[in-house]
Amino acid sequence: MRCRDLPIQTQREFPNNARTQGFGWLVRAGCLTRENQLLPLGEQVLNWLRARSSDTSFLLRLSLPLLSNPDETYFPLSTGSAEIVNCPACNFTARRDIAPFKKTPFSQEAPLPLEKVLTPECPTIEALANFLNLPKEKTAKALMFTRVADGRFVFVVVRGDMTLSEAKLRQVVGEVRLATSEEVAKSGAAAGYASPVGLTDALIVVDDLVPQSPNLVAGANEAGYHLLHTNCGRDYTPEVAADLVLADAGTACPQCGNPLSLQRAEILAARSEFHFKEILLALAETHHDDKGLTLPPSAAPFQVYLMQVPGKELDTRAKAEEIYAALQAAGITVLFDDRDERAGVKFNDADLIGCPVRVTVGERGLKEGKVEVKPRRSGENQLVLLENIMEEIIKQGAQHGK
């Protein structure tokens, strides 16, 4: 393809809104706008990737560090749209909001009788645990919702040291929204001092750790008061006990028990759907240097960046046209920089765009029947006889991997 058919829009400056290096280089190379819109060159890369994506090992051949489970494939990235957990020991990987994990029940103790205590100004778990001088895991946290489908009041209990996952809750009871203060009052609960003890007409849902945690402190449904020693099953009966809480950094892997790590990631594939723009970003994050992109041949829409430097005696342009035709005839993908730009501009753009091999047709070389061949990554320029170009390009491509 010629630059007249694929206008090059490289940028001199790193965009000041670049959240990651990869994004910055994609903008500078003219693949994306600063507003993250695709430009023609970016479209070319995506089309190239799309055309190769019928192969199931497609992602694996792009030299990217990946984490995956049977449903989704992730690329770890601090600005990624998903939060995932991963086990470095067995490689278990899942979205954080639905990730199962191994829970450690409390040491068992005999249920003690309920006791109502005055707990002034303790509307939060922190304040309550401090006031009673108890660890947070000895408290019950209450969350109140209304089910969208039928308007049913949903009272959720998780242990005080845990965080509810609304995604897990939705899997159990369906779509919910936060309950209004009227709905809370109608159920008999008191905001800030709520518990399922003594409620009327509530769908009580508890995390599966709650029935295994005896003698939890919970609200007394009266402002300023809590109940000591509430026991699920004795003082209230849940309709559902299920896993409802978020995995955290350091919680135990559900497969092998080792600590999970928590990180952000970009989703590159969900089921069999590839997210090509995210794949492009992942490629740029992992394949760049301080001059621009260094895409591997498996991801580069053009294997060769062909350019000519105007000569004083020889017609380098005509020779470049010949080479362009010959490379294309040999099935090599070429971006032919046929612009009337200074050599420095072309060299710079070649580095930014990062085709695996740059071929430069210049007067000095041509006098010896040679052109310059420079692999983008190693950067070692060499003069190659015209008749050996093809062989050299194929060799350079092979050195970069499949």
Ligand SMILES: [Zn+2]
């Ligand atoms: Zn594991």
